[in-house]
Amino acid sequence: MLVKFLIITTSGILLWSKKYAPVNPSVVNSFISDVLIEERVQPGTDGKYYKKDSYMLKWTTANDFGLIFIAVYQSLLQLTWIDELLDTVKKLFTTLYGEQLKKPHTATIECHFDDYFNSRISELERKAGGPRPIISAPVIEQAKDDGKWDAPPPPPIPGILKAPPRPGSPAIANSALMRPGTPESRSKSPAPASHLLAGTRRPARGRRGGNSAHASSGEEKSPARNSKKGGKKLRKWDADGNADEEDGAVLDYSAPGVSTDEDTDHGSRKMDYIEQKEWGTKTSKGEFVLKDLDMEVNQILKEAEEKDRASNTASSGYGAFGFFRNIVGGKTLTKADLEKAMTAMQEHLSKKNVAREAAVQVTESVEKSLIGQKTGSFQSIEATVKAAVEASLRKILTPTNSLDLLREIQTKRSGSSKRPYVISIVGVNGVGKSTNLSKICFFLLQNKFKVLIAACDTFRSGAVEQLRVHARNLKELSEREGGVVELYEKGYGKDAANIAKDAVAFGEAEGFDVVLIDTAGRRHNDQRLMSSLEKFAKFAEPDKILMVGEALVGTDSVQQARNFNAAFGNARTLDGFIISKCDTVGDMIGTLISMVFATGIPVVFLGTGQNYQDLRTLNIAWAVKLLMS
Amino acid sequence: MESSLPSPDATPLLPPPGGADLSSLMASFFNPSLPVLIVTVIVIFLTPLLIHTLIFRSRAATTLPTFLLVGPVGGGKTSLMTAFESETESGKPPPDTRTSQSPLSLECSISAAIAGTSKYRSANDPSMKSYLKFLLSDTPGHGKLRHLALSQISSPVIRGVIFVLDSSLTDIRGTAEYLYDVLLAMQKVASASGATSSQPKRLLIACNKSDVFTALPAGKIQKLLEEEITKMRVSRSKGILDVEDDGEGNEEKEWLGEGGEGPFEFKAMEEVGVEVEVKGGSVEKKDWKEKLSAFIGGCL
Numbered sequence: 001m002l003v004k005f006l007i008i009t010t011s012g013i014l015l016w017s018k019k020y021a022p023v024n025p026s027v028v029n030s031f032i033s034d035v036l037i038e039e040r041v042q043p044g045t046d047g048k049y050y051k052k053d054s055y056m057l058k059w060t061t062a063n064d065f066g067l068i069f070i071a072v073y074q075s076l077l078q079l080t081w082i083d084e085l086l087d088t089v090k091k092l093f094t095t096l097y098g099e100q101l102k103k104p105h106t107a108t109i110e111c112h113f114d115d116y117f118n119s120r121i122s123e124l125e126r127k128a129g130g131p132r133p134i135i136s137a138p139v140i141e142q143a144k145d146d147g148k149w150d151a152p153p154p155p156p157i158p159g160i161l162k163a164p165p166r167p168g169s170p171a172i173a174n175s176a177l178m179r180p181g182t183p184e185s186r187s188k189s190p191a192p193a194s195h196l197l198a199g200t201r202r203p204a205r206g207r208r209g210g211n212s213a214h215a216s217s218g219e220e221k222s223p224a225r226n227s228k229k230g231g232k233k234l235r236k237w238d239a240d241g242n243a244d245e246e247d248g249a250v251l252d253y254s255a256p257g258v259s260t261d262e263d264t265d266h267g268s269r270k271m272d273y274i275e276q277k278e279w280g281t282k283t284s285k286g287e288f289v290l291k292d293l294d295m296e297v298n299q300i301l302k303e304a305e306e307k308d309r310a311s312n313t314a315s316s317g318y319g320a321f322g323f324f325r326n327i328v329g330g331k332t333l334t335k336a337d338l339e340k341a342m343t344a345m346q347e348h349l350s351k352k353n354v355a356r357e358a359a360v361q362v363t364e365s366v367e368k369s370l371i372g373q374k375t376g377s378f379q380s381i382e383a384t385v386k387a388a389v390e391a392s393l394r395k396i397l398t399p400t401n402s403l404d405l406l407r408e409i410q411t412k413r414s415g416s417s418k419r420p421y422v423i424s425i426v427g428v429n430g431v432g433k434s435t436n437l438s439k440i441c442f443f444l445l446q447n448k449f450k451v452l453i454a455a456c457d458t459f460r461s462g463a464v465e466q467l468r469v470h471a472r473n474l475k476e477l478s479e480r481e482g483g484v485v486e487l488y489e490k491g492y493g494k495d496a497a498n499i500a501k502d503a504v505a506f507g508e509a510e511g512f513d514v515v516l517i518d519t520a521g522r523r524h525n526d527q528r529l530m531s532s533l534e535k536f537a538k539f540a541e542p543d544k545i546l547m548v549g550e551a552l553v554g555t556d557s558v559q560q561a562r563n564f565n566a567a568f569g570n571a572r573t574l575d576g577f578i579i580s581k582c583d584t585v586g587d588m589i590g591t592l593i594s595m596v597f598a599t600g601i602p603v604v605f606l607g608t609g610q611n612y613q614d615l616r617t618l619n620i621a622w623a624v625k626l627l628m629s
Numbered sequence: 630m631e632s633s634l635p636s637p638d639a640t641p642l643l644p645p646p647g648g649a650d651l652s653s654l655m656a657s658f659f660n661p662s663l664p665v666l667i668v669t670v671i672v673i674f675l676t677p678l679l680i681h682t683l684i685f686r687s688r689a690a691t692t693l694p695t696f697l698l699v700g701p702v703g704g705g706k707t708s709l710m711t712a713f714e715s716e717t718e719s720g721k722p723p724p725d726t727r728t729s730q731s732p733l734s735l736e737c738s739i740s741a742a743i744a745g746t747s748k749y750r751s752a753n754d755p756s757m758k759s760y761l762k763f764l765l766s767d768t769p770g771h772g773k774l775r776h777l778a779l780s781q782i783s784s785p786v787i788r789g790v791i792f793v794l795d796s797s798l799t800d801i802r803g804t805a806e807y808l809y810d811v812l813l814a815m816q817k818v819a820s821a822s823g824a825t826s827s828q829p830k831r832l833l834i835a836c837n838k839s840d841v842f843t844a845l846p847a848g849k850i851q852k853l854l855e856e857e858i859t860k861m862r863v864s865r866s867k868g869i870l871d872v873e874d875d876g877e878g879n880e881e882k883e884w885l886g887e888g889g890e891g892p893f894e895f896k897a898m899e900e901v902g903v904e905v906e907v908k909g910g911s912v913e914k915k916d917w918k919e920k921l922s923a924f925i926g927g928c929l
Contacts, residue, residue, distance in 0.1 A: 012707045012727050013733070107711050605869065
């Protein structure tokens with residue numbers, strides 16, 4: 001069943017939410033960082049939903065307004081209408097409050113969305129025909145309140161009807177508005193008052209032609225709600241004069257009187273209905289109000305759809321004016337507009353040696369984020385697309401966590417454990433695992449660490465001898481500076497995982513700071529060789545597993561990165577990439593993007609030459625500049 | 630050549646009707662007829678308006694002094710901003726917040742009496758009763774989006790930076806890392822503007838969520854951060870160069886603070902033109918308004 005529905009801006013402000021059961025905010029927070037920021041796709045979900053704890057999240061975004069609509073529900077239940085709900089709520093919300101959202105420097109908007117939402121839910125449930133897991137009582141109940149004032153009020157439903165604001169006399173309303181409200185009541189009652197903020201007080205006029213009666217209720221509500229504006233009579237909406245009678249009564253809200261009870265419980269919401277009644281059918285029987293709202297909702301949806309269709313057909317037919325718009329800017333982007341620029345961008349990325357899969361996905365995600373947005377002043381579509389791709393590449397390459405290796409080793413060594421810092425290096429054959437290992441070793445030696453190199457390539461003949469040469473060279477180079485390096489070797493044919501384990505134990509006993517483990521190169525699509533990596537990770541327990549990838553490799557890079565990332569079992573992934581042979585590719589450094597994009601794992605080092613000191617960290621600005629040049 | 634042949638035949642035929650049309654058309658244009666006049670006047674007056682609305686439609690004047698909110702994710706930047714805004718401006722309870730993905734600015738104001746420049750004014754000066762407006766600018770704290778904040782620090786409209794962190798300091802290394810980057814960026818700005826601007830760049834380290842049980846006092850946090858930055862400064866200076874660097878002594882540029890190898894202190898940043906202040910507080914307890922106002926007032 002639906003647990004929570006949230007509407008959030010990209011700047012992190014909760015505009016509106018409906019809660020059926022308490023949900024820890026961390027569920028939504030981790031969804032935002034995992035899916036929306038890091039663009040990680042959970043395995044098996046196909047990017048269509050997100051699972052966290054026992055919840056399932058589905059979402060949709062409205063880029064032109066910077067809104068995210070999130071539905072949280074129990075993962076046990078399959079709700080067929082969630083997608084439709086998200087879609088229609090998005091349309092409703094953007095039509096109703098879009099104008100308010102467009103203003104600069106606004107955090108929140110005045111929204112009274114509860115009833116629209118409830119009506120949507122009940123209709124979708126009716127359509128689905130299944131059991132109704134959600135209480136739709138509030139809608140009906142409110143309807144009753146409107147129609148028959150003298151009817152005894154049904155017991156308020158806890159959690160939904162506990163709306164703090166009381167629109168009594170201005171003074172009272174003010175105090176209610178200013179009262180901070182506990183977090184629960186704030187989130188529970190997405191009632192208007194708790195969401196008002198400065199700058200948004202005046203509703204937008206002329207959003208749409210005045211003759212569409214129902215649709216304009218969003219505007220008409222707000223003046224009445226606008227209790228902060230001093231001496232205005234709040235109850236001007238009430239033609240029957242009920243307001244006067246309550247103005248006195250509302251002061252005594254401890255008394256469980258009929259009218260006050262209603263008033264205190266959801267007076268503010270009631271106003272919506274009466275306002276709508278003014279516009280809608282004149283029959284003030286309760287049930288009609290419900291239908292009224294449904295009608296209104298449907299009309300808004302229909303209009304939104306028509307507008308979509310109209311914009312789809314009209315976008316191409318602007319002719320000279322469209323061309324003008326393209327130059328001057330301020331054009332709302334559609335899929336058709338972007339198509340050409342996107343294919344050009346894909347081609348450009350492919351030329352930079354970005355794997356096709358990655359290039360397509362990058363451009364697709366950029367396209368998704370651009371549709372509906374407006375181009376800036378004097379900005380062509382191409383420039384907009386270029387800027388967006390640049391930002392996207394930057395986002396992909398930027399690591400989430402710190403990559404300061406020295407600091408990490410220091411922290412580990414200054415801790416209580418005697419265990420050395422273990423780095424193991426994996427990769428496909430011939431990409432430069434041993435070379436990069438010795439480069440890292442040289443860097444660590446310069447920083448006066450005691451390093452043990454473990455030769456765990458027990459397969460390829462000459463591998464141990466190669467490392468021995470490196471160790472001898474490094475020893476000579478670092479002797480003066482006080483670094484200590486040793487080679488741990490056990491010959492050929494033994495089990496690599498066991499040697500790694502022994503090497504770490506040896507390092508611990510001898511007081512080494514760092515153990516560097518070299519492994520045998522393996523083809524990423526060879527199941528037999530890859531499966532031994534899991535045991536290796538379990539035995540050696542490396543603090544960092546770095547994968548070496550060539551900058552020369554093309555489309556295969558995505559698969560390499562994925563397979564290696566998955567090879568260490570469920571609990572372990574790679575920690576970083578070393579992209580070797582960067583000096584051989586010039587500006588075609590697309591492999592960086594491919595590998596990072598496929599796994600979300602950062603590039604730690606770049607190999608840029610034949611010497612021990614030819615190891616560099618990634619400069620993101622540099623990489624993006626090369627890729628976009 | 631073949632294809633151009635028909636055209637000489639065609640051209641002599643065309644002019645008579647065309648010429649008559651043209652002349653009559655021109656005549657009607659130059660006659661002082663009312664509709665033409667009206668249309669012309671309308672076009673003349675509407676064109677600038679149209680261009681104006683096209684270009685400047687959704688642009689607000691953004692020359693207000695700006696205060697940047699930075700800090701790791703989950704520190705409470707957005708909450709702090711909305712709480713401050715709602716306390717000073719609208720007086721309504723601030724909304725709930727979630728992880729931010731894009732920056733947002735809100736317009737706030739403080740009483741002019743708090744501003745640093747007002748201390749020389751008489752208490753009866755009418756300008757003391759006015760309000761000073763400024764923008765509070767929230768930035769996303771997620772690791773991948775920090776460049777949005779760091780690139781903004783060098784902007785001249787930034788009067789001060791507020792680094793918001795969680796007083797429980799669960800991830801001190803990550804926090805110190807970001808603080809280091811912010812300080813370094815500010816130091817670069819200060820050294821670039823040089824001795825010409827006497828006004829130092831100011832940073833407030835706002836230790837938020839002090840009401841939580843696990844929260845550390847502000848003094849302790851300062852000490853921990855200074856220790857962490859001391860270590861980080863050393864390891865950064867010894868770290869591997871990035872690809873663009875050619876390794877030619879830009880050491881000084883990357884060294885945080887002035888000179889020495891010793892322990893890093895926020896005080897030492899004053900020598901390079903960055904003033905650092907540490908304050909504790911809590912959005913929940915609503916004690917930021919005063920503290921922030923004092924800081925902001927000092928910067929305005």
